[in-house]
Amino acid sequence: MDYRFQTASSVVGGSHSIRRLNELMAALHSPSHVLILTQPSMIRLGHIDTMTRQLDTMRIAWHVHDRVMREPTLDSIYDICDEYSGHSFDALIGMGGGSVLDATKLLATLLVERIPPARLLQSGAVCRRGLPMALIPTTSGTGSEVTPNAIVTLPEEELKVGIISPFFYPDIAILDPVLTLDLPQSITAATGMDAFTHALESYISNKANPISDMFALEAIRLISSSLLPAYHHARSLEDRERVLLGSAYAGMALSAAGTAAVHALAYPLGGSFNVPHGVANSMLLTHVMNFNLDAIEDRLIPVAAAMGYHERGGDTQSPAAWVLEQITHWTKEMEIPQSLTPFGAKPADLERLTAAAAKVTRLLNNNPKPLHTSDIAAIYNKLMPLT
Ligand SMILES: NC(=O)c1ccc[n+]([C@@H]2O[C@H](COP(=O)([O-])OP(=O)(O)OC[C@H]3O[C@@H](n4cnc5c(N)ncnc54)[C@H](O)[C@@H]3O)[C@@H](O)[C@H]2O)c1
Ligand SMILES: [Fe+2]
Missing domain, CATH: 1.20.1090.10 (Dehydroquinate synthase-like - alpha domain)
Known part of the structure; x- marks a missing residue:
């Protein structure tokens, strides 16, 4: 039987593990400007603050984008890409449910190389690493933090599709159960x-x-x-x-x-x-x-x-x-x-x-x-x- 196994380069877990930001930044190759993708619930619950306070202490510039669509359409991902294409981010952090994690994987690639949508949907389109990324799940969940898949909705085809690449495994996945305590x-x-x-x-x-x-x-x-x-x-x-x-x-x-x-x-x-x-x-x-x-x-x-x-x-x-x-x-x-x-x-x-x-x-x-x-x-x- 043939098989192969691959996962995130590093998996860190345990209560309050998002406070171990030194470890996180080392895994992201010590970035200077980080884009954090998330959903409003994470801001409301104070978890984004916990991250950004530490980034300030480490003198790392950051920007938070909290408008990742639920079960994102492919177009919505390109909209985010267009919004940030002129910026100088050198790492991404996705903190949220599978919707945010999948969006982060796609943006890590698209911010480095704007592959046109029709080509992105063809197999093998993503063939090099994008920006370093950390994936932090807040639902339990898609497991997207350790998979090579990014799922997008195509409303015009009334379908969802998986975009798959070995370059979508993150540099680090953080499993902090405290983030899931307020899940409805x-x-x-x-x-x-x-x-x-x-x-x-x-x-x-x-x-x-x-x-x-x-x-x-x-x-x-x-x-x-x-x-x-x-x-x-x-x-x-x-x-x-x-x-x-x-x-x-x-x-x-x-x-x-x-x-x-x-x-x-x-x-x-x-x-x-x-x-x-x-x-x-x-x-x-x-x-x-x-x-x-x-x-x-x-x-x-x-x-x-x-x-x-x-x-x-x-x-x-x-x-x-x-x-x-x-x-x-x-x-x-x-x-x-x-x-x-x-x-x-x-x-x-x-x-x-x-x-x-x-x-x-x-x-x-x-x-x-x-x-x-x-x-x-x-x-x-x-x-x-x-x-
Ligand atoms: N990449 C993969 O391997 C993979 C696998 C399965 C599913 N998916 C995809 O993931 C998406 C679904 O992700 P999901 O099921 O995690 O849901 P989701 O990311 O769409 O989130 C659902 C809702 O939960 C809220 N939420 C998330 N975390 C919260 C928290 N800790 N406290 C309070 N509210 C919170 C969000 O704001 C959102 O409103 C779909 O697009 C699906 O196709 C991907
Ligand atoms: Fe699933």
Whole structure:
């Protein structure tokens, strides 16, 4: 079996690790002018202040851009690039959810070389390192801080696409669970299910390998034991830390093995109906796994064990049935929408969604069972209860 594994050059973790700015600046090759990309919540919560006060002490100039769009469009990334193209930044820090981290990866490249949008979307377009970058996740999460992927929305195509480059691994990833203590319940739920989906899809991927398996199973163990506690007790630092670490491990697993049909079918839901990425995955997860079931039953035995099948009295059911029941229980408990109706989708949209998902061959090819268009349509149909 062939496999390769790569991750962020350096990973630093632990409570208040964003205060270890000396280490951060060394990893960024001691910059003199830093652009910080973030979202307004990080300013409101005082986390950006914690960074900039230290930068002042170190006499490093900085600028904060807090208008990174949620699930950014490609155009919005070029707008930021145009805004700063005349500046002399020599490093970037992205502090936020996956939206900010992905935007930071793209800007690190585009501020050095303004690759035209049509070319950027072709594979292999990013073929040299951009500005040094630090990625600091504040959701748990996409795992983007350790992956080579940057996902953008293409509204005109009603789709999301992944731009992938080994140059998108950051110089340093910082896992500070304190940043996640104020995550609202709905975002804890959706981003936690995204992380769990990364782990599960990597584990059943056609490209699964010994390295991705190790990270995937540990991610499943950490997330399945601490996601509901973190949802119910937002300020439980121990649970927040486990889910954050789990999401990074899940990112490492997906870097090595790729996600599969759940993510492929989720992209058109984000692109057409703005369904948040984690909600889209969570809606699709059990339906796609049920479709895959005969091909993955054996793989779900270690997954069930990592989720506590024996300790938690699952043995009255098969491991596969118990895993799917647990996932259904989590989504109900965390009140994650399980239908497209509240997002405005109608049965008439089915054909268009199906055609869009069928194009995501990069991920569909990783799925353990091939999906024909009729299979994709049947899965989407389950999210439209009126048909
Ligand atoms: N690069 C990858 O490997 C990868 C993997 C999966 C998903 N993604 C992409 O990442 C994006 C989604 O990222 P996300 O799910 O992290 O959400 P997000 O970045 O869109 O953030 C969601 C919301 O949470 C808020 N928020 C973030 N951190 C907070 C905190 N600590 N406290 C309070 N509010 C906070 C943000 O301001 C935003 O309003 C999508 O575009 C998705 O496609 C990328
Ligand atoms: Fe994801």
